Amino acid sequence: MISKKKKTVKKKSRKFKAGEKIKEQAELLLQPLRGMKDILPEEQPYWDQVRRVSEKLARDYGFARIDLPLLEYTNLFSRGIGEGTDVIEKEMYSFLTRGGDKVSLRPEMTAGVCRAYIQHGMNILSKPVKLFSTGPVYRYERPQEGRYREHYQVNYDTFGEQDAILDAQIIQVALRVVQNLGIKAVQIQVNSIGCPFCRKEYRELLVNYLESKKNKLCQDCKKRMELNPLRILDCKEDKCSQVAAAAPQSIDHLCEDCRLHFRSLLEYLDELNLPYMINPHLVRGLDYYTKTVFEIWSGQEEGRKYSLGGGGRYDGLIKVLGGEDTPAVGFALGVERLIGEMKRVQAKAYKYPKPKVFLAQLGDFAKKKSLGLFSELEKNGILVAESFGRGSLKSQLKVADRLGVEITLILGQKEALDQTVIVKNMKTGVQEIVSADKLVDLIKKKLKTSSVIVYHNGEENGNNSKSLNQD
Ligand code: AMP
Numbered sequence: 001m002i003s004k005k006k007k008t009v010k011k012k013s014r015k016f017k018a019g020e021k022i023k024e025q026a027e028l029l030l031q032p033l034r035g036m037k038d039i040l041p042e043e044q045p046y047w048d049q050v051r052r053v054s055e056k057l058a059r060d061y062g063f064a065r066i067d068l069p070l071l072e073y074t075n076l077f078s079r080g081i082g083e084g085t086d087v088i089e090k091e092m093y094s095f096l097t098r099g100g101d102k103v104s105l106r107p108e109m110t111a112g113v114c115r116a117y118i119q120h121g122m123n124i125l126s127k128p129v130k131l132f133s134t135g136p137v138y139r140y141e142r143p144q145e146g147r148y149r150e151h152y153q154v155n156y157d158t159f160g161e162q163d164a165i166l167d168a169q170i171i172q173v174a175l176r177v178v179q180n181l182g183i184k185a186v187q188i189q190v191n192s193i194g195c196p197f198c199r200k201e202y203r204e205l206l207v208n209y210l211e212s213k214k215n216k217l218c219q220d221c222k223k224r225m226e227l228n229p230l231r232i233l234d235c236k237e238d239k240c241s242q243v244a245a246a247a248p249q250s251i252d253h254l255c256e257d258c259r260l261h262f263r264s265l266l267e268y269l270d271e272l273n274l275p276y277m278i279n280p281h282l283v284r285g286l287d288y289y290t291k292t293v294f295e296i297w298s299g300q301e302e303g304r305k306y307s308l309g310g311g312g313r314y315d316g317l318i319k320v321l322g323g324e325d326t327p328a329v330g331f332a333l334g335v336e337r338l339i340g341e342m343k344r345v346q347a348k349a350y351k352y353p354k355p356k357v358f359l360a361q362l363g364d365f366a367k368k369k370s371l372g373l374f375s376e377l378e379k380n381g382i383l384v385a386e387s388f389g390r391g392s393l394k395s396q397l398k399v400a401d402r403l404g405v406e407i408t409l410i411l412g413q414k415e416a417l418d419q420t421v422i423v424k425n426m427k428t429g430v431q432e433i434v435s436a437d438k439l440v441d442l443i444k445k446k447l448k449t450s451s452v453i454v455y456h457n458g459e460e461n462g463n464n465s466k467s468l469n470q471d
Contacts, residue, residue: 035141035149045349046339051134052350053180054154054333058132061173063156066131068112070138074104080111080321082287084227091139105138108286109155110314110330111321117159118323127160134335146306146337156311157330159318164261167292167313167329168268174296174309174331175274181338182347185299186308189279190269191251192262193230195290196316198255203229205248213243230283249280261291288314292329298341308341309333355383356407356447358400362393363413370411373421373436380440382447384409400426407446409439 032038039047058065074094081088093105106112113131116122122129134154141147156173158166171188178186194202207229214222218237225232233244254262269276276294284293295310311331318326342349357377361370370388377384387399393410400408410422410431419436423443434442 035143048350050335050338054177057176063130063132066133070105071103072112074102076111076115077104085286091141093138107139108137109133113157114318114321129159131157152335153332155332159326159328162327164264167265170329170331171294181342183341187297187299188276189282190276190294191279191282192291193250193283193293194254194258198258202250202253209247216243233281233283244281251280258291288317290315306337308337355385356405357384358405358408359384359386360396361411365413366411366416369416382443
């Protein structure tokens with residue numbers, strides 16, 4: 001029999017453990033998962049700059065936007081990206097739903113875009129079909145600087161054309177996005193890994209060579225020998241790089257079609273004067289690539305270089321996923337990497353337009369009217385600041401001063417009853433009383449219509465709008 005004392009100790013320790021558990025849970029709730037992060041308001045000017053530049057270039061180059069679910073059936077990725085790849089083997093967030101479906105958070109976007117292309121019969125559209133998508137992707141990698149478990153990508157895909165001019169244009173778009181963000185010093189690396197036909201022969205040659213060096217390879221690469229020997233070529237381990245350096249190169253073993261395609265791509269890149277180099281070890285991590293592969297690297301002279309993005313041709317993917325034979329080429333850029341590089345080179349973030357008008361109110365009746373007046377100005381494209389929670393005029397004017405507005409509108413009890421507003425010029429201090437129905441026109445005139453920013457659905461609009469960078 002357990003003594004009374006022992007029972008209380010046991011009870012106490014159970015209580016303690018439960019308390020510990022609650023504490024542990026409470027602590028966990030106050031932080032995001034490892035490798036994930038919040039994007040706080042002060043970071044948003046960088047994110048907005050990336051959104052605006054990438055979306056504008058998508059429109060300029062004829063890409064239509066497509067948004068896809070974050071979750072897809074797991075076999076979409078395993079079939080598309082390839083069973084032997086790191087992404088599928090080690091990095092996917094996969095789970096069973098309550099209904100028993102095996103699903104995964106997307107580790108990249110192209111497989112989902114292809115699924116939608118087939119499902120929605122986009123093959124009947126005139127070619128090329130160009131699609132742009134953006135959002136988070138998930139990879140269960142070891143988090144480190146510039147490597148997260150949730151990161152964002154901007155993704156461009158082109159369907160329906162074989163010609164290498166499309167590959168060159170895709171590389172051009174990737175470079176335009178990077179450069180328009182103010183990142184000038186970059187390097188483009190290109191390679192061709194051939195088609196399934198010539199790659200088969202090349203793969204045999206490569207495996208023969210690698211077999212003879214097997215004991216010099218890292219553990220991961222030893223495993224890759226079977227499933228994904230090409231991946232050994234871009235392993236970052238020193239000893240594997242040394243083996244890779246003397247390995248046969250895919251560009252020396254291309255079939256005639258792939259050779260001409262690669263030559264044609266290089267001619268287009270030369271014509272465009274793009275800063276590229278051939279990297280015969282570039283293979284990319286996913287199985288679906290054929291012919292062209294490329295990456296864009298940050299040009300840090302010293303310190304770590306980062307891959308800002310990459311892509312290539314994937315002529316077989318739509319067919320593998322059940323669609324008709326459709327050549328395709330695309331790329332993705334990592335948003336966090338772009339922002340990291342923008343900060344490093346001190347590129348400009350987006351500057352939000354600042355309100356030039358402040359609306360102050362005094363007294364209960366005026367306070368009630370002020371919400372409507374604010375909305376009237378906003379509907380007419382005039383950016384207004386306010387501090388409705390404050391009662392005293394003095395403290396509201398202080399805020400107006402701090403914001404550096406040009407005009408303060410004062411709505412007191414008397415003005416609210418008379419349907420007028422006091423318009424105060426903050427530079428000269430001169431005040432005038434204006435009838436409420438003439439206010440919008442007067443403010444527009446005062447702000448010299450050229451500097452009024454007209455908003456429509458969050459976008460600048462109209463003839464009077466300013467350019468993208470409000471500086
Ligand atoms: P990938 O599909 O692996 O070529 O990724 C495209 C781009 O996304 C890379 O070039 C990086 O800029 C970025 N990226 C890939 N993985 C990560 C990650 N774990 N964290 C942050 N950015 C990443």
